[in-house]
Amino acid sequence: MSDAAPEQGNPRDDSLRELAVADTLTRISKGIAHEICNPLSQITLAADLLGGQRPLTDERRSQIAKVLHQASQRIDRAVTQLQQACSPLQEAMEVLDSGPLLQGTLSALKLPAHLSLEAEIPTQGLPRIKANAKYLGIALRHLLDNAIEAMPKAGRLTLRASTRQIGQSQRGSWQQSTSLNAGDLALCIEICDSGPGIPTQQLHLIFEPFFSTKPAGQGSGLGLAAARKIISLHEGQLDIANLPQGGVCATILLKALNQA
Amino acid sequence: MSDTAPKKKILLIDDEPFITNLMAMNLEDTGRFEVREQNDSLQALETIMDFVPDLIVLDVMMPDLDGADILYRIKNDSRLKHIKVVFHTATVRESDLSGDGKLINGFPFLPKPATTEQMVTFIDRHLPA
Structure with a gap:
């Protein structure tokens, strides 16, 4: 390319870059699904146990409570860290x-x-x-x-x-x-x-x-x-x-x- | 199904112990299934050979061996390849898939989260007769 020629991206490089971005976005969306849908799965299954026909023993009640807490903490951590990873620093240096x-x-x-x-x-x-x-x-x-x-x-x-x-x-x-x-x-x-x-x-x-x-x-x-x-x-x-x-x-x- | 019908054996392979634990309790509460859990993908084949399930519910994203690795090994082992395998995963949505929208590489899948009722219906649909 001569010095006078307008700068243009190489179409092949642009396509590769777009593919790389798409690949990264796919991985991120799968990561979000994994970190949110797994604890949601826990919550759904815990709700089924709570609403089921079988009487709840103390052991089972305590187990369900533990699962619900863990699911809630996991979603909270994913959301907090995602915000930290993506948002601009709001507070002054x-x-x-x-x-x-x-x-x-x-x-x-x-x-x-x-x-x-x-x-x-x-x-x-x-x-x-x-x-x-x-x-x-x-x-x-x-x-x-x-x-x-x-x-x-x-x-x-x-x-x-x-x-x-x-x-x-x-x-x-x-x-x-x-x-x-x-x-x-x-x-x-x-x-x-x-x-x-x-x-x-x-x-x-x-x-x-x-x-x-x-x-x-x-x-x-x-x-x-x-x-x-x-x-x-x-x-x-x-x-x-x-x-x-x-x-x-x-x-x-x-x-x-x-x-x- | 009568009360005396033998229970179907279901193996849950997922690295999330909280999920397999809750799922096992819910499935066993129906009185129709004998359930075993395996949270270590490296131990999956050994458990399959030991338990000989009627159906395997397999997670996709796991450390060490993922669901596709385990499926490949099952289908390439003459002792195991007859066993029915279905996927249960958080990382694939029905909208991700073309065609009839409910198969991963030709194998049925149920997205997470799913209720116990949805899981039982799904298992019944795919259990061998």
Whole structure:
């Protein structure tokens, strides 16, 4: 194409892009159906038991109540996380000291007894960032939950924070919304697990809404999509990768406002 | 159907234990079915061989082996291929399907959610005589 020629999309590329979008939408709609219709199924079947001819024993009544609560929580979680994944950040950003923010996240963490914790959050020296504490907290919570749920039997959860300078080679494949450039200082938050890792063929799907490898009812498949959306609204970068020694590490980079 | 007629054996394969549990209770309450549940898709074939159901109600979207994988294995096993299989899924709607609108790859399906009455009617329609 000459410099003077008007820019036109390659029709083949456009068709492939449309197919990819259609494929993604199909997967998302199936995910919504799965996360809503399964608990609806529970509610329907529980109603049948309540309205049935057989007298309800205490055990059965308690079982039905548990099922209804679980169904309600599951639908609520799917709707909340879908909103977090899709809606713009409504609340204002402010300048925050990242150290106290992360210490607060750490002290609120409820670590299951079968896991150990390795936390490296310096009490001094972490940078200030421009962020919304509530939403950043939600993103961290999703990533921590994800790491914890990847280790159902035993393992080690790592939460680490540091200041990092962005290298020349890092910026290439990042999200467009990222405002970080080579040479910038960034707050780096790493949340790692020692679980089985993510199958390589599924790595490209992990940020897609409703993608989940967790057992039924345990993951809506929206946590990572919501976390990425929130980090992207902070003009930061969220990457998730398998670790060479096993497990998965989520790395958040947020632009540092100063070097404290 | 008389009270003395043998109960039909129904196997529910679905990774959602709350659903299979409720469905089993509802079906057993009719007094007409003996129901077994399997929530681990990797154990599905073993359970089929052990239980030898008259009809399998199979979920589609499951971890490890999905409904299509399990169906393929059933239909390629000479000991199992005679067993009637129907799908019960949240991920396919009747409006998604062309033709008569009630088959997935030639196999009948009932979308979730379904009432017990709808499930019993569906099972009766597809149970071998």
